[in-house]
Structure formats: structure tokens, C-alpha cells
Amino acid sequence: MSMLERSILAAAFSIAAGLAVAADTPQLGQPISEADLAAWDISVGPNGVGLPAGKGTVAQGEAVYAAKCQACHGEKGAGRPNDVLVGGFDSLPGDKPALKTVGSFWPYPTTFFDYVRRAMPWTSPKTLTNDEVYAVAAYVFSLNGIIKADEVMDAQTLPKVRMPNRDGFTPFPRSPKVD
Amino acid sequence: MARKDNKPDGDLTPAAGNGILNRRLFLERTLMAGAGGIALGASGASAEPLTNPKWTMEPGAPFNPYGKPSRYEDKTVRQFAAPANPATPGVGSSRTPHHLLDGMITPNSLHFERSHGGVPDIDPQQHRLVIHGLVKKPLSFTMEALSRYPMTSRVSFIECGGNSGGLSAPAAAPLNVQGIHGLLSCAEWTGVKLSTLLDEAGVDPAAKWILAEGADSQSVSRSIPLAKALDDVLVCLYQNGERIRPENGYPVRLLVPGYSGNMNIKWLRRIKLVDAPIMTKDETSKYTILLPTGKAWQFVFPLEVKSTITRPSPGLDLKGPGFYEISGLAWSGNGKIVKVEVSADGGKSWAPAALQEPVLSKALTRFRAPWNWNGGPAILQSRATDDTGMVQPSRAQIIAERGLRGAYHFNVIQSWNVDEKGVLANVHA
Numbered sequence: 001m002s003m004l005e006r007s008i009l010a011a012a013f014s015i016a017a018g019l020a021v022a023a024d025t026p027q028l029g030q031p032i033s034e035a036d037l038a039a040w041d042i043s044v045g046p047n048g049v050g051l052p053a054g055k056g057t058v059a060q061g062e063a064v065y066a067a068k069c070q071a072c073h074g075e076k077g078a079g080r081p082n083d084v085l086v087g088g089f090d091s092l093p094g095d096k097p098a099l100k101t102v103g104s105f106w107p108y109p110t111t112f113f114d115y116v117r118r119a120m121p122w123t124s125p126k127t128l129t130n131d132e133v134y135a136v137a138a139y140v141f142s143l144n145g146i147i148k149a150d151e152v153m154d155a156q157t158l159p160k161v162r163m164p165n166r167d168g169f170t171p172f173p174r175s176p177k178v179d
Numbered sequence: 180m181a182r183k184d185n186k187p188d189g190d191l192t193p194a195a196g197n198g199i200l201n202r203r204l205f206l207e208r209t210l211m212a213g214a215g216g217i218a219l220g221a222s223g224a225s226a227e228p229l230t231n232p233k234w235t236m237e238p239g240a241p242f243n244p245y246g247k248p249s250r251y252e253d254k255t256v257r258q259f260a261a262p263a264n265p266a267t268p269g270v271g272s273s274r275t276p277h278h279l280l281d282g283m284i285t286p287n288s289l290h291f292e293r294s295h296g297g298v299p300d301i302d303p304q305q306h307r308l309v310i311h312g313l314v315k316k317p318l319s320f321t322m323e324a325l326s327r328y329p330m331t332s333r334v335s336f337i338e339c340g341g342n343s344g345g346l347s348a349p350a351a352a353p354l355n356v357q358g359i360h361g362l363l364s365c366a367e368w369t370g371v372k373l374s375t376l377l378d379e380a381g382v383d384p385a386a387k388w389i390l391a392e393g394a395d396s397q398s399v400s401r402s403i404p405l406a407k408a409l410d411d412v413l414v415c416l417y418q419n420g421e422r423i424r425p426e427n428g429y430p431v432r433l434l435v436p437g438y439s440g441n442m443n444i445k446w447l448r449r450i451k452l453v454d455a456p457i458m459t460k461d462e463t464s465k466y467t468i469l470l471p472t473g474k475a476w477q478f479v480f481p482l483e484v485k486s487t488i489t490r491p492s493p494g495l496d497l498k499g500p501g502f503y504e505i506s507g508l509a510w511s512g513n514g515k516i517v518k519v520e521v522s523a524d525g526g527k528s529w530a531p532a533a534l535q536e537p538v539l540s541k542a543l544t545r546f547r548a549p550w551n552w553n554g555g556p557a558i559l560q561s562r563a564t565d566d567t568g569m570v571q572p573s574r575a576q577i578i579a580e581r582g583l584r585g586a587y588h589f590n591v592i593q594s595w596n597v598d599e600k601g602v603l604a605n606v607h608a
Binding site: 025033044114119122 | 479
């Protein structure tokens with residue numbers, strides 16, 4: 001078979017394959033670049049992938065918290081009417097009601113950034129700047145004694161914060177195994 | 180079909196204690212021939228003479244563009260509590276009135292709702308679904324484009340991970356079936372297989388999970404194993420034949436059959452393929468089961484085998500001794516229901532209920548059993564078994580396994596007490 005014949009044959013195969021795929025589904029998804037969907041790509045994994053530029057201090061976070069969080073989460077994260085954010089350490093073992101807070105229960109610091117940026121403040125979600133989210137994270141982690149008052153949260157420091165309940169979870173034994 | 184005990188099918192000998200009868204009575208029409216009538220509950224009083232009511236004497240109403248229930252059925256509604264914080268009114272849920280329904284399908288207007296940030300008012304022309312991350316080619320789909328794909332339908336239940344959590348209370352709460360089990364519904368869902376769309380985007384071999392995210396104000400998001408996404412997950416456009424209702428995810432939602440309700444992302448806008456779970460708020464701080472050791476079970480996916488008696492149940496009190504059909508729902512996120520047993524003596528003795536066809540995997544299954552109430556105290560229970568062999572556990576078994584704080588996926592055998600007046604109440608038995 002000559003090179004030309006091979007090329008013609010290969011082309012015929014790929015056309016046939018293309019037709020087969022086209023017959024399976026309409027192939028109506030439109031290509032979009034990651035840059036063009038960046039406004040929606042707000043998830044942040046535990047390794048810090050997805051954290052944006054910006055930074056915030058505990059003091060800055062205290063001001064943001066007082067203005068935008070305290071009405072629902074209480075002074076210094078004490079809770080009421082909505083979730084308590086601070087304390088509850090040592091309440092997890094046993095059979096008494098547990099106080100599951102950011103400090104006592106949440107295993108990853110990135111979850112706090114991810115959730116606050118997408119969902120808080122409840123009445124005007126997605127309005128905090130990235131600096132404000134980093135600052136509120138610094139403040140709430142500081143209230144829980146997890147970071148020092150002079151630490152700054154940014155894309156490098158935040159994922160390194162060790163949450164007290166980091167090893168507190170185990171996969172449900174009767175879920176199908178992943179991997 | 181011959182009975183294993185060699186008794187005739189019309190036999191009224193109890194099949195279990197306290198008046199549970201053979202499931203073939205009535206249900207499989209075997210009593211009629213030559214059984215000489217039934218001695219159950221007939222009062223002997225004659226019915227009232229009949230006259231023609233006004234609706235047979237005058238023309239009825241004309242047509243209307245979208246139907247609604249009879250005005251006499253205005254009690255058949257979803258139930259919801261006032262928000263704990265009036266400033267956040269869209270946080271919470273509304274519950275399906277199972278005690279007033281029959282069959283396996285939940286009407287769309289009565290399908291339970293669970294919302295973390297209220298129901299968004301989404302314009303389908305502007306809405307998009309994007310698939311990106313570990314794929315060869317990130318894609319954006321319009322709703323018009325999705326509607327042109329080959330469709331698949333399946334009847335599937337959706338159950339909130341917190342459904343029946345009230346049964347974990349140390350003292351039995353005065354709740355009815357709606358208050359206990361109302362975060363459960365079943366519909367025929369129609370949509371595009373997620374695997375079709377993932378194939379089109381081209382899955383990178385490094386991908387192990389997907390992140391699914393909604394377009395609601397909270398952008399609720401969950402990590403789902405890729406294997407499940409490629410197995411039976413549907414990108415749904417239709418609910419019981421019509422476009423999905425706003426409170427259930429209009430214009431597009433995920434159906435993740437058998438898995439915790441929160442994973443069935445509503446108002447779906449984004450799927451990102453990733454190599455490891457994102458550890459979102461709803462898979463760490465919520466929807467995890469805290470054990471007495473202080474450790475918590477995470478990624479609690481399947482809703483395990485469960486059942487409840489919907490009739491009789493609190494609010495549907497008995498009107499004197501005699502025949503009643505015990506009717507209820509059974510379901511398993513792991514497969515098909517193969518057996519439901521009922522008890523009228525608090526679990527001392529059991530008899531099999533009849534399963535109403537069709538019995539479908541990961542769908543609600545209706546069961547029925549005849550019961551002759553003698554007017555004395557009774558405790559009604561149901562116990563389901565699925566095709567993996569898993570049997571619905573007792574409350575004591577669940578407490579031994581995880582204590583009382585793991586209220587998610589609380590699939591215990593549940594009890595209705597019947598007193599001498601025929602009044603039903605939730606009890607721990």
C-alpha cells in the first residue's frame with residue numbers, strides 16, 4: 001500500500017469514526033476556555049488549588065465580621081440566631097450533644113474560604129472581596145486559637161493552617177470505595 | 180399461587196400477632212370465589228337512599244390551562260416550619276404529606292423541598308451548564324442544546340440525608356409521617372446521561388471525582404465519585420413529564436440515584452472534574468455522622484434500606500374495630516426492595532406484606548397488608564429488606580452502631596402506637 005493509499009484509508013476511517021460519534025450524540029457543547037468560565041470556578045480544594053490572590057489580617061477580619069457577619073453569628077462567633085463559629089473543643093466524643101463549629105469540627109481551612117466566598121453573607125452572597133474573605137478567615141481561625149493574632153492569610157498561608165479536627169473523619173464503610 | 184402453610188388463600192387466620200392477616204386477602208383477589216363474604220368489620224346497617232346532587236343536574240366548569248386538585252383536598256399540602264432566623268427565610272425544607280398520598284409517585288406540587296439559600300428564579304435562556312477541569316475540552320451547554328440530547332427516564336426517590344432524623348430524639352416526638360419522613364419523594368426524572376456529556380468533554384484519566392455546583396445564592400456544591408457519575412447519574416430536565424419545578428432545580432438538576440439527597444445538585448450550573456474531593460461545607464461540617472468515638476463518617480453516600488407505614492398513621496385515626504389496610508413505603512439506595520414485613524405487636528411477630536408492582540431499583544415501593552384491628556392496643560411497624568440482603572435495622576441496632584447523634588441517614592424501624600380509641604402516635608418501641 002502506498003503512502004497516499006494509506007492516507008486516504010486513514011482519512012476514510014476518521015470520517016467514519018466521526019460520523020459514528022456524531023450519530024451517538026448531537027455534540028452540542030460549545031468550547032469555552034477556563035479563563036472565560038473563571039467567574040464560576042470558585043471551588044477551593046484542600047490543597048489550596050483555586051485560592052485567589054489577596055490577603056487579610058485578623059484585625060481587618062474583625063472589622064469585616066462586625067459589619068457583615070455578627071448580626072447572624074453573634075459577637076466573636078458565639079452564634080445565634082445562626083451557627084456558632086467558635087469553641088466546642090472536646091465536645092465531639094461521647095453521647096452528649098456536640099458543638100460542631102469551624103474550630104472544633106471543620107477539617108480543612110480551605111472549606112471556610114470556599115464556603116464564605118460563595119455563600120456569605122447570606123443576604124448578599126459573593127459580594128465580599130477576596131481580601132475580605134481572607135481577613136474573615138484569619139479572624140475566625142484566631143478566635144478559635146488556631147492561628148496567632150499577627151498571622152496573615154493568603155493563598156500560601158491559608159492551606160497550611162492545621163485545623164484541630166483535621167483527622168476527625170473516616171469514609172463511611174458501606175459507601176462504594178473510590179480508587 | 181399455593182400457600183406454603185397449605186391453608187386456603189381466603190383464610191382469615193392471622194398471619195402474625197394482633198390481627199395481621201394473609202397478604203393475599205383482597206390484594207391478590209383470591210378471597211372472592213366461594214369464600215362466602217368476609218366477616219370483617221361489616222356493621223350491617225343499610226346505606227342511605229340516594230338522590231341526585233346538584234352537580235349531576237347542571238353543567239360543570241369549563242377548561243383551564245393548568246389543573247389543580249379538588250377544592251376538597253386543600254389539606255393535602257407540604258408542611259414547613261417558620262424559619263429559625265426571619266432574616267434567612269429560604270433556609271430549611273418543606274415536607275411531603277405521605278399520609279394523604281398513595282402509589283409510588285409524588286406529585287410535583289408536593290415533592291419535598293430542601294433549600295439552603297431560597298429558590299432562584301432562573302431564566303433558561305441565560306442559564307448555562309459548564310463541564311471543565313480534568314477534561315480534554317471544557318464545554319458550555321445551553322438549555323436548548325441539552326434538550327436535543329437523547330433522553331433517559333427513570334423513576335427514582337430522592338431523600339434528604341436528614342430525613343427521619345427526628346427519630347434520633349431520646350424521647351419520641353409527637354410527629355406524624357410527614358413530620359418524620361416527609362423529606363422523601365419519588366418522581367419520574369428525565370434527562371441526559373451525565374456520562375454522555377462527560378464523554379463529549381473527554382475525561383482525563385487523572386480525574387477521580389466530579390464537583391457539582393448549583394446556580395442558587397449558596398452555590399451548593401458536592402464532590403461525587405467519577406465512577407458513580409459515569410454509572411447512573413442523570414442531568415435532568417423533566418420531573419413527572421413536565422419541566423422540573425423551580426423548587427426542585429429548574430431548569431436542570433442532577434439525579435444521583437440512591438445517594439444522599441444533598442448530592443442531587445439543583446439548579447446545576449457547573450461540573451468540574453478533579454483528582455480528589457473538594458471537601459465542601461456540605462461534605463465536612465454537614466451530612467457527616469458523628470460517632471461516639473468523636474470521629475465522624477464522611478461521604479455517607481447510599482441511603483440504606485428503610486420503610487414506614489403511611490396509613491394508618493397519626494392524624495388518620497381508626498374508626499372502630501375491623502378491617503384496615505396497612506399501607507406504606509419502602510426504599511433502598513442500594514437497589515430493589517425484595518421484602519417488607521409488618522407487625523402489629525411491636526415486632527414480636529411479623530408477616531410479609533404484598534409489594535405493589537412495579538418494584539424498581541432506587542424507587543419508592545408501595546406495600547400493603549390486611550389487618551383486622553380488635554380494638555385493643557397495638558404497635559404497628561414495618562421492616563424492609565433489599566436485594567443486597569440488607570435488613571432495615573431496629574432503633575437499638577442503630578444506636579449500638581453510632582449512638583444518637585448521627586441523625587443523618589437514620590433508617591430505623593419506626594413504630595406507631597394504637598390505643599383503644601384508635602388514636603395513633605409515634606413511639607419508640
